Amino acid sequence: MNQTPPTETSADDLQTAGDAAPPSGGPAADSRWLHRLSLLSVLLVWPLIWVGGLVTTYDAGMAVPDWPGTYGYNLFLYPLSTWLYGPFDLFIEHGHRLLGAVVGLVAIGMVVAAVVERSRRWVRWLTVGILLAVISQGVLGGIRVLLGDRTFAMIHGCFGPLVFALCCIAAVVTSRTWWQRRRAVSATPKPLANWVVVVAVLPVLLSYLQLVLGAQLRHVQPATTPRTFTLIVAVHIVTACVLWLLTPILFVLVRRCGDLTLSRPAGWLILFVGTQILLGTGSWIVNYGWPSVLDFLPFGEGFLVRSKGFLDSIIVTAHVAVGSLILATSAVVLVQTLRQKYLVAHESN
Amino acid sequence: MRRARFLLPIFALAAFCGCDVPVEQYPANQLHALVVATSRHVPTEVAAQDSAAVVEAWFGTPIRPRWPVDQMSGAAAKQLVDPDHLMRAAGRVYSDQQNRHFGLFNEHCVTCHGVAGGGDGPASLLQNPYPRDFRAGVFKWKSTHRSSKPTRHDLTTILQHGVPGTGMPSFASLSTEDLQALVDYVIYLSVRGEFERGLISQAVDTLGYEIERPDPEASLTTLLDPTGDSPAESSDAMQVARQLLDQICGEWVDATAEVIEVPAETPDDAESVRRGRELFHGQIANCVGCHGPGGNAEVATLDYDDWTKEFTTRLAITPSDREAVKPFRQAGALRPRQIHPRKLSDGVYRGGGDGDTLYRRIVGGIAGTPMPSQIIAQQATATGLSQAQVWDLVHYLHSLSGVHSLSEDQVEQ
Incomplete structure (x- = not known):
């Protein structure tokens, strides 16, 4: 079989x-x-x-x-x-x-x-x-x-x-563009360095870590201690910031090769992670109220949490869905980076 | 067996993440046991252990809560909560084809308030103010006097309206039946928690618990085995426990009679607002002392709520002394956090901002906080306010937040 x-x-x-050579x-x-x-x-x-x-x-x-x-x-x-x-x-x-x-x-x-x-x-x-x-x-x-x-x-x-x-x-x-990359590779002004692959792997790992941490918060067990919950929240926030700092670096690195199929999703990643941080903040607010760290904003005073309000539910659910989008986009960038590396190696051989 | 192997990684992952084992027991109130031990200089391990056992025998578990009607003497107390509502609110979360939701407390409340309603749920540490600890039997937002329990209507109102500016949501989307089930469960947790606290204190103060159990007549263990040789029905322990339960339930039953009466509102005019302003900044009401000029909250204060004071200042422990507070935190207390007077000029009133509610707030104060109650007299005196003066204060408060038609400038003129 x-x-x-x-x-x-x-x-x-x-x-x-020889993926680079279509029949x-x-x-x-x-x-x-x-x-x-x-x-x-x-x-x-x-x-x-x-x-x-x-x-x-x-x-x-x-x-x-x-x-x-x-x-x-x-x-x-x-x-x-x-x-x-x-x-x-x-x-x-x-x-x-x-x-x-x-x-x-x-x-x-x-x-x-x-x-x-x-x-x-x-x-x-x-x-x-x-x-x-x-x-x-x-x-x-x-x-x-x-x-x-x-x-x-x-x-x-x-x-x-x-x-x-x-x-x-x-x-x-x-897709067709997967094969059309050959031409793009021929015109690549600067091939990607090996460590760019490492930088491309990190968003995949970090975005999945974020998904797991978010799931821990969303499906929190009643017996979870306040300290554990607080620790998960802290790691979730720090990782989000690290991920967002990483995305422009990745964008700049992959942009050097001049391949739009690579730099475009890397650019979207910056947008998605930025949006995700806003959605995460919104999710916290509609679930647990206005956080003290945002007290300096004038419109937070007197914010009322509404249990299972429609707009609130959409914000929380969007946070979940965009998390998946970030993981998928990171994975696509990684795959395209590997493809680029492979094609360059193939061309030089 | 081989076929089931594919499930092994899944179960391994579940074990790693922490299995969703149903919480089979309410966590014991270790914090109160430590408070009693520190204040009385007596070990309370045995007292806490026996108290927890009695509480479980009488009140059941998070999966099967029970209302101990067999231990109560008052008919009204027996009907204080509906046992069917307790079963709807407890247990795992699910719903049926008729959209009846079960496990309501776990669905809506447990993440903040905790399994036993101790205000120590997973998300509690990140809330400001902390979620309410029902076990002390003290509630802030109510229509009754400061030391009284809230009415069912008060609890329902809070559930429907939420508490603006805090993590307490509005559950306006829930059905009346669901809300009443939650109200019953909150009362149940509060009675259960207060009974446990009281029993630990009584075990040490009245029954003679120390490092070991007292004689069988005073031992709480006799309550666990009424069919044994011990004369449980007439034992000191039984009398103490039943008396305590009757007292707590009696306070809940009497709550409706403790509602602060609100007299007819006086004319809400510029003169009333001016008088209210003077009272606010004057010596009798002295609201300015905490809330600042014009209610701007720009006054330096250093105070804590009663839930924090219980394990700190009342035991001569400085709340900022981390080492001294550490054992209490390990016993379940949340980090001591200062309580700040409300800013009154932004129109946000956590417990409600209508005239009647503010009138009651001024008269009754806010239980568990430094906001005091006021002595109300028929005529104004040097130490107390009259009913009309309270209304003047209410009108002034409304003017601060723009509810009143007159601005501060007009009042000044």
């Missing part, structure tokens, strides 16, 4: 080893459906993260007590009217499950497209990895419901952004 015919293996190896017709044309499905997965998973974030914001994770069904019904056969006109908690929890199922179908489609279109071997494995990740994410959500365990809700929340990042990587590596 796993063995590949000798002729195909050699073709694969050629493609894998006739170009993989971009050959992987058209895989690329389209990858884009679709990106467009579905980010809203899925939003809806999942809303589920946690509204404490609706246990609005449906069973899994994989919904109140005894098959997931897809739950009455539409009860879903749409029932309680809001049920609406978003069941909607989250339905959207997750659609993502699962798209992930299956990606694997099929990768095999049918004879994509590069590692891309095929990437699609298989995405499918497994989507299935695992669904199972984690199911375990969270069946055990009624908030820790699994936290793990479920931490794993979702990884799935999103993988989908984004799939969309990038199957």
Whole structure:
């Protein structure tokens, strides 16, 4: 099953080893459906993260007590009217499950497209990895419901952004621009230094650390001590600042190579992290009130926290969703940096 | 077994992150035990241990809370809270197809107020002011006299309106049933917490607990096994415990009779505002002493709330003395933090800013804080205010925050 015919293996190896040399017709044309499905997965998973974030914001994770069904019904056969006109908690929890199922179908489609279109071997494995990740994410959500365990809700929340990042990587590596980089590399005024890769790895690690820390705060256990909670908050804030300082450095470094496919996402990263810091501050304010450190601002006095207000919930959920966006963008920058390094090495050889 | 192996990394990760083990017991009030030990110079470990056991036997656990009607003598006390509401507010968070939410306290309150309502939840240290510790039975925002308990209406109002300028949210979006369940649970936690505190104190002061248990007649352990040989029903320990519970519940039952009456409002005119201004800056009310000229809060003060004073100044410990405070912090106290008088010129009143509420605030003061109550007389005296003078103060306060139609300049003229 796993063995590949000798002729195909050699073709694969050629493609894998020499990503810079597309076969006739170009993989971009050959992987058209895989690329389209990858884009679709990106467009579905980010809203899925939003809806999942809303589920946690509204404490609706246990609005449906069973899994994989919904109140005894098959997931897809739950009455539409009860879903749409029932309680809001049920609406978003069941909607989250339905959207997750659609993502699962798209992930299956990606694997099929990768095999049918004879994509590069590692891309095929990437699609298989995405499918497994989507299935695992669904199972984690199911375990969270069946055990009624908030820790699994936290793990479920931490794993979702990884799935999103993988989908984004799939969309990038199957795109036309992935192959058109050759021309850009030929005109590169200055190749990237090795340590730029290290600088590109750091945002990925730090943004994921931030996601884990944020999940710890969001799914905090009642028995967590105030000191532990305070420590997590402090590390979360410091790491956010470090990450934001790192992003302009990364932007300047990758911009030197003159490749827009690399410098553009690095530029977005600065914007995303800056926005995320504002959203994080907003999330704290709408959850715990106006912080003393912002007392110097005139409009904070008398701020009233509103439990589960609509705008407040959107701010908190946006903080979760933009966190995933930062991780995915960091991962894309890293992948593009590695690609750039690889192509330069290939050209010089 | 092999099939389950794929779950191992997940469980390992869960163990690393800290499993969501349901909190099966309310944390014991170690802080109060230490306060009693320090103030009486008596070890309180055994007293605290036995008290916690009795409290659990009578009041249940966070998963199965119970209202100890079998230990109460008053009919009104028995109906003070609805046991069904306790079950709705306690336990894990979930909801049903009818949108009935369960585990309401865990959903909305526990992150700040803590499992036992000790004001020591995970996020408490980062709040200013700290979340309320229900266990002392002292509440700031109420319509009753300073030393009285709040009414159910007071607690419901706070839940609905929130406390502006603090981390206490408005739960206006919750249904009446959910709010009443939370009110019941807050009363339950407060009675439970005050009973535990009282029992530790009584165990040392009345029952003779020291490094060891007293004789069986006075031992709290007899309350845990009423079917044993010990005459539990008539024991000293039982009498002390029941008397204490009746006293605490009685205060809650009597709260509605303790509401401060508000007389008809006097005319809210420039003359009233002028008189209020004089009273504010005068010797009798002397509001200016803390709130500053015109309520600008620009007065240097050094004071703490009663929850902090309990383990510091009342034990002759300086709140800023870190070493001396350290054992109390290890026992669960939050870092001592100064309390500052409110700035009155910005129109933010945490407990409500309408005329009746401000009238009651001036008369009753704010329990647990340095804001004192006032002696109200029919006629103004050298030491007390009349009802009309209190209204003058209310009108002046409203004028400070722009509620009144007259500006400060007009009042000056």
